[in-house]
Amino acid sequence: MKGMTIIVQTITRLVKIFILLYGLYLTLTGHLTPGGGFAGGVVIACLYILLTLAYGRQWALRRFPRRLAGSLDSVGGFIFLIVACLGFGFGGMFFVNFLERFFPGRPFALLSAGTIPLNNIAICLKVAASLFLVFIVMAGARLLEKKDRTYDYKQEEEE
Amino acid sequence: MGIEIIMTVIMGFTLLGAVIAVEIKNLLSAVIALGTVGMGVSIAFLFLMAPDLAIVQIAVEALLLIFLIRATLKPDIRATHAHIHPVGLGLVVLLCLGLIVFGFFAFQPLEFGKPVMAQRSEIPSSHYLREGLRETGAANIVTAVILDYRGYDTLGEATVIFTAVIGALTVLRAKAHRKKGGPK
Numbered sequence: 001m002k003g004m005t006i007i008v009q010t011i012t013r014l015v016k017i018f019i020l021l022y023g024l025y026l027t028l029t030g031h032l033t034p035g036g037g038f039a040g041g042v043v044i045a046c047l048y049i050l051l052t053l054a055y056g057r058q059w060a061l062r063r064f065p066r067r068l069a070g071s072l073d074s075v076g077g078f079i080f081l082i083v084a085c086l087g088f089g090f091g092g093m094f095f096v097n098f099l100e101r102f103f104p105g106r107p108f109a110l111l112s113a114g115t116i117p118l119n120n121i122a123i124c125l126k127v128a129a130s131l132f133l134v135f136i137v138m139a140g141a142r143l144l145e146k147k148d149r150t151y152d153y154k155q156e157e158e159e
Numbered sequence: 160m161g162i163e164i165i166m167t168v169i170m171g172f173t174l175l176g177a178v179i180a181v182e183i184k185n186l187l188s189a190v191i192a193l194g195t196v197g198m199g200v201s202i203a204f205l206f207l208m209a210p211d212l213a214i215v216q217i218a219v220e221a222l223l224l225i226f227l228i229r230a231t232l233k234p235d236i237r238a239t240h241a242h243i244h245p246v247g248l249g250l251v252v253l254l255c256l257g258l259i260v261f262g263f264f265a266f267q268p269l270e271f272g273k274p275v276m277a278q279r280s281e282i283p284s285s286h287y288l289r290e291g292l293r294e295t296g297a298a299n300i301v302t303a304v305i306l307d308y309r310g311y312d313t314l315g316e317a318t319v320i321f322t323a324v325i326g327a328l329t330v331l332r333a334k335a336h337r338k339k340g341g342p343k
Binding site for chain 1: 210211213214215218219222223226227229292294295296297298299301302303305306307310311313314317318320321323324327328331332
């Protein structure tokens with residue numbers, strides 16, 4: 001997939017940092033204001049998709065390779081599971097909020113609510129990497145129309 | 160009374176977008192019309208005081224859906240014209256009428272905006288609202304429910320996303336993995 005015109009590329013360069021900050025804000029303050037890990041992850045994945053559409057598939061894959069996206073996906077799920085298992089170790093039950101039990105934070109502070117911000121970050125990583133992977137795979141897939149009006153499937157090679 | 164008029168207008172806008180999305184010929188225009196449906200539902204969530212849902216709705220249905228379909232399909236593909244069977248059309252009309260009558264009588268005794276589950280004090284949702292801040296420390300009750308009280312559910316959702324991505328990567332891969340001596 002080739003990139004778009006210079007107008008789209010300039011606008012993308014200007015707004016990309018704001019989109020990234022909004023996604024991080026939704027994720028990190030998910031336990032205080034509306035938002036959360038899922039919404040923040042979707043916004044960050046939308047930023048990747050915007051960059052891919054504006055600058056082309058090769059440009060995006062050079063900066064954020066598919067292998068790194070797969071690793072971040074796994075790391076997000078792993079952090080979520082580790083936090084749940086630590087709850088079993090320290091609090092006696094799976095998924096218990098052990099940090100809030102031992103270090104109760106001040107309500108409405110950024111560092112409060114125990115394990116909930118950790119879980120938000122894990123879900124943000126997971127959703128952003130997953131949606132980017134799905135997008136990259138589906139954008140590389142092409143349906144080729146043959147002469148007898150049936151379709152053939154082809155996947156673009158990387159690099 | 161005011162909120163009901165606003166909701167009726169927004170839902171009418173949403174229904175109009177859905178009908179246009181089904182009936183229009185150009186596939187890209189249909190996707191844009193589907194985005195207006197997501198936008199209308201998001202505004203409805205805002206009026207019903209559910210900002211979490213509104214953010215997710217507008218991010219997923221209005222942005223991500225359009226991006227995914229724009230990247231996957233060529234913009235000049237035209238939808239095929241479906242043949243409408245008269246018996247099927249009659250059945251659909253009957254079903255819609257039945258749903259309207261059912262909804263009219265089922266929701267008649269309920270006041271708009273008053274949740275049925277909040278009228279008793281010993282059920283779990285009332286407990287979450289009363290004790291959520293003290294037990295979890297999270298000011299946002301939605302996050303407190305999905306990541307603390309209902310953590311298993313979120314773990315299941317994460318597993319679903321993980322499995323879906325593995326499936327997509329496996330089915331749509333560039334090179335097939337063949338065993339030596341296996342069928343070509």
